[in-house]
Amino acid sequence: MIKSVIRIVRLYFFQAWFSYRALFAWSTPFNYFASKMGFPFFSMLMFIFMGKYVGLNDPIYIVIGNILLLPSLNGVSGMSMTIGGEKQFGALSYLLGSPAPRAPLFMGRAFFHILDGFITVLVALPLAILIFHLDMSQTNFLLVGFCILLISVTATGMGFIMGTVTLVSRDGWMITSTLQIAFYVVIGVNFPVDLLPPVLRAFSSSLPMTRGIQAARLALAGAGWSEIAPLVLGEILIGAIYILIGYATFRFTERASMKSGMLDNL
Amino acid sequence: MGSFAIETRSLSKTFVTKRGFWRRKTKSTLAVEDISFNVNQGELFGILGPNGAGKTTTVKMLSTLLLPTSGSISILGLDILKNTLEIRKRIGFTFGGARGLYGRLSARDNLRYFAELYGLAPEITRKRIVELLEMVGLTGREEDRVETFSSGMQQRLHLARALLHNPELIFLDEPTVGIDPVGARELRAAIKTLIARGKTILLTTHYMAEAEELCDRIAIVNKGNIVAMDTPSSLKVRIGRETVIEVDVDQQNLESLKIQLVKLDHLSKVEYSAEKLINRISIHTSEPENILRLLGPFLQAKSIQGLEVRNQTMEDVYVAIIQGEKK
Amino acid sequence: MILDQLRLVSRQVNVQLRMRTFNWYTVALFFLQPAVFSAVGMILSRAAGNQAPDLVYTVIGGGIMGMWSGLVFSSTYDIRSDRREGTLELIVGSPTSLRKVEAIRTFSNVMAGLVSLLAAFLAAVFIFKYPLQQVNVPGVLISLILLLFGLWSLGVFLANFLVWSRLSGSLVDFLELPVAVLCGFMYPIQILPNWMQGISAIFPIRWALQAMQASLQGSEINGIIWQKWGLALAISLVFWSISLWLDRKVHNMIRLTGELSSI
Numbered sequence: 001m002i003k004s005v006i007r008i009v010r011l012y013f014f015q016a017w018f019s020y021r022a023l024f025a026w027s028t029p030f031n032y033f034a035s036k037m038g039f040p041f042f043s044m045l046m047f048i049f050m051g052k053y054v055g056l057n058d059p060i061y062i063v064i065g066n067i068l069l070l071p072s073l074n075g076v077s078g079m080s081m082t083i084g085g086e087k088q089f090g091a092l093s094y095l096l097g098s099p100a101p102r103a104p105l106f107m108g109r110a111f112f113h114i115l116d117g118f119i120t121v122l123v124a125l126p127l128a129i130l131i132f133h134l135d136m137s138q139t140n141f142l143l144v145g146f147c148i149l150l151i152s153v154t155a156t157g158m159g160f161i162m163g164t165v166t167l168v169s170r171d172g173w174m175i176t177s178t179l180q181i182a183f184y185v186v187i188g189v190n191f192p193v194d195l196l197p198p199v200l201r202a203f204s205s206s207l208p209m210t211r212g213i214q215a216a217r218l219a220l221a222g223a224g225w226s227e228i229a230p231l232v233l234g235e236i237l238i239g240a241i242y243i244l245i246g247y248a249t250f251r252f253t254e255r256a257s258m259k260s261g262m263l264d265n266l
Numbered sequence: 267m268g269s270f271a272i273e274t275r276s277l278s279k280t281f282v283t284k285r286g287f288w289r290r291k292t293k294s295t296l297a298v299e300d301i302s303f304n305v306n307q308g309e310l311f312g313i314l315g316p317n318g319a320g321k322t323t324t325v326k327m328l329s330t331l332l333l334p335t336s337g338s339i340s341i342l343g344l345d346i347l348k349n350t351l352e353i354r355k356r357i358g359f360t361f362g363g364a365r366g367l368y369g370r371l372s373a374r375d376n377l378r379y380f381a382e383l384y385g386l387a388p389e390i391t392r393k394r395i396v397e398l399l400e401m402v403g404l405t406g407r408e409e410d411r412v413e414t415f416s417s418g419m420q421q422r423l424h425l426a427r428a429l430l431h432n433p434e435l436i437f438l439d440e441p442t443v444g445i446d447p448v449g450a451r452e453l454r455a456a457i458k459t460l461i462a463r464g465k466t467i468l469l470t471t472h473y474m475a476e477a478e479e480l481c482d483r484i485a486i487v488n489k490g491n492i493v494a495m496d497t498p499s500s501l502k503v504r505i506g507r508e509t510v511i512e513v514d515v516d517q518q519n520l521e522s523l524k525i526q527l528v529k530l531d532h533l534s535k536v537e538y539s540a541e542k543l544i545n546r547i548s549i550h551t552s553e554p555e556n557i558l559r560l561l562g563p564f565l566q567a568k569s570i571q572g573l574e575v576r577n578q579t580m581e582d583v584y585v586a587i588i589q590g591e592k593k
Numbered sequence: 594m595i596l597d598q599l600r601l602v603s604r605q606v607n608v609q610l611r612m613r614t615f616n617w618y619t620v621a622l623f624f625l626q627p628a629v630f631s632a633v634g635m636i637l638s639r640a641a642g643n644q645a646p647d648l649v650y651t652v653i654g655g656g657i658m659g660m661w662s663g664l665v666f667s668s669t670y671d672i673r674s675d676r677r678e679g680t681l682e683l684i685v686g687s688p689t690s691l692r693k694v695e696a697i698r699t700f701s702n703v704m705a706g707l708v709s710l711l712a713a714f715l716a717a718v719f720i721f722k723y724p725l726q727q728v729n730v731p732g733v734l735i736s737l738i739l740l741l742f743g744l745w746s747l748g749v750f751l752a753n754f755l756v757w758s759r760l761s762g763s764l765v766d767f768l769e770l771p772v773a774v775l776c777g778f779m780y781p782i783q784i785l786p787n788w789m790q791g792i793s794a795i796f797p798i799r800w801a802l803q804a805m806q807a808s809l810q811g812s813e814i815n816g817i818i819w820q821k822w823g824l825a826l827a828i829s830l831v832f833w834s835i836s837l838w839l840d841r842k843v844h845n846m847i848r849l850t851g852e853l854s855s856i
Binding site: 038039042043045046047049050051052053054055056174177178181182184185190191192195196 | 618621625626629630632633634636637638639640641642643646647650651767770771773774779780781784785
Binding site for chain 3: 281282323326329330331332333351354355359361363365366367368369371375378379380382383384385387388427
């Protein structure tokens with residue numbers, strides 16, 4: 001019993017570290033920082049100036065939103081690349097052929113992405129204080145930390161699903177990128193979701209991160225647990241649903257591919 | 267410069283690679299070291315050597331894709347540094363492996379594209395493509411996407427591409443690598459046709475039989491140096507015009523044969539190897555008849571399981587030279 | 594002679610288009626991404642309490658964004674795939690200079706970007722009812738030609754870095770958004786802090802764009818417009834001459850390092 005638990009835990013971390021490294025090891029530190037901080041920074045700058053032009057002189061709403069969006073780069077795009085990348089490197093057949101238990105194998109891929117996404121936000125917040133004079137005097141730090149971690153986890157739920165799509169379809173990666181861009185509009189990054197047209201607002205409320213970002217904003221401004229509890233619980237629920245769906249589609253795809261050989265001939 | 271197709275003097279190439287981001291570490295690799303050779307017009311010159319010996323680097327320098335660190339190269343009487351463009355118009359080259367073609371394009375479109383880069387007029391291109399596909403045996407497949415081709419077919423298409431502008435000098439870097447025996451034979455036939463048409467060819471390979479079959483002269487390179495250069499037959503003479511006798515015997519007879527072999531003094535090399543229950547003795551000798559006489563009793567007693575008598579091949583020469591290098 | 598050149602151009606474009614089968618990326622780059630930026634602009638405008646968004650910057654600006662991103666992406670894609678497929682080496686080894694091949698490719702990439710601009714323009718006119726009667730058509734057209742010329746000169750300039758090495762190529766990816774921020778695609782350049790405006794002065798497209806935005810808003814062709822056109826043209830030509838100089842350097846550099854075949 002203990003032995004098999006240890007085995008699963010070891011497998012989990014082993015998987016986690018290796019799949020993370022396989023994705024990032026080839027890129028230079030320059031690439032890493034550019035994609036991690038550079039792109040988000042400049043797109044945020046773009047939005048800030050767009051806001052300034054139309055008369056929104058306080059950029060803080062946009063700054064916070066874009067910082068809280070950072071875990072999605074790991075959770076959605078990174079995860080999707082990690083899972084989809086197995087196919088590209090031809091490693092998937094070996095993985096599927098191995099007798100390793102599936103859940104830790106699968107979940108292991110998320111661990112360092114969650115950690116990385118979480119840490120990125122922790123690095124970005126002090127930068128925001130420095131550059132944009134973000135006021136954190138009222139902030140409920142524990143709650144903010146919890147919300148950020150929560151966003152990092154729920155984002156991977158979306159990543160699991162997109163990863164499986166990437167396994168099955170050549171265009172999966174494009175769909176992921178499109179979704180990543182759409183986040184600028186639909187999950188309350190640059191403006192409150194209340195401003196969205198009704199259809200998009202409904203879509204927005206069915207996505208992970210929307211509520212988490214709202215909750216984190218409130219906690220940053222000093223809200224307590226009781227104020228953000230409904231948002232946090234909603235986020236947990238949505239996140240769990242996405243992770244479950246992601247796992248189920250992965251298993252389904254795995255089984256289907258044994259019959260059709262679909263995963264091999266892409 | 268004279269009438270050589272290729273003339274190189276003290277050619278060297280060092281690659282400098284930088285690693286790391288903050289503290290850049292510099293690492294130099296000497297790929298080619300002080301190579302000098304000439305290739306005559308109309309000759310088929312082979313460069314033979316193990317992987318990483320500097321063959322490809324040499325070919326890339328000769329075909330204007332890499333600049334030498336030191337030394338000089340003259341191609342068709344033109345200086346590689348001053349007349350790069352003129353040289354490019356008059357040479358063709360292929361590099362082994364699957365890279366170098368647009369997979370999503372048909373064979374014909376690939377050729378048309380490169381014909382354009384070599385400035386061929388459309389009517390000439392059309393004629394050349396038909397001729398060349400015929401020559402490399404791809405007629406009928408011209409409209410198929412190249413990604414559907416086997417590696418042998420891709421390799422032959424590479425050759426066709428290199429020949430589009432009717433170059434005088436052709437560089438073929440490992441043209442038969444990764445091709446099945448039949449495909450390789452077809453490619454060799456195509457190369458022979460080219461020589462018959464008066465082209466000069468420089469070929470690199472690590473297949474000995476190929477080099478022996480095709481080349482007028484061979485340079486054996488190892489670790490960036492030329493260790494031997496001559497015609498295939500002279501290279502064989504160099505390590506002695508010997509016969510190789512390979513005998514398979516069981517353990518019991520091995521010992522008694524060994525004792526008798528030690529007494530003979532005309533053997534240049536005796537090697538023992540064992541595989542499963544069979545022991546093989548390879549004897550290199552200038553007097554094969556003496557060995558055969560010695561083997562007579564063993565043959566009569568049916569204690570010899572296998573016997574082969576053959577002349578030395580390029581492979582023996584190659585192994586002898588490369589191993590000599592190691593020592 | 595000219596016919597030969599034209600044939601080279603057509604063959605080049607043909608290969609380019611067929612290598613890049615129509616896919617999601619094209620759609621996303623030329624239409625979706627600009628649409629998202631435009632949407633953010635419009636909703637921000639509403640959040641700020643404005644009655645209607647500014648169509649020149651918000652909608653047509655999105656099209657400019659699409660043109661630029663499309664150019665950067667397709668240029669990097671072309672060279673990277675040639676490097677990966679090993680054909681870059683064959684092109685360099687041919688008597689046609691890589692500079693010419695790159696110039697042709699970049700040109701077709703710039704022209705392809707017009708799709709994005711056209712879509713944005715049609716959206717502005719038909720969906721958002723942009724008043725066409727005020728537009729100074731000759732002014733817009735001349736500005737557009739200079740904008741295309743500026744994009745072309747920038748693209749060819751950046752191509753040198755892509756050919757040079759993979760590391761310098763990643764620099765090009767990194768420049769995409771900063772240039773978009775600096776050149777005022779989606780807002781007037783005056784919004785930027787002075788030091789940023791100073792930097793953006795080195796980009797020819799900034800000047801062409803300013804002239805185009807003014808012409809779209811009905812400005813007549815006056816001294817200021819002429820000045821911007823002049824700057825756009827002059828700076829583009831400067832980029833072209835730097836590219837010519839750089840091209841020779843890079844050609845020698847890659848033959849020293851052997852970077853061409855590294856994947």
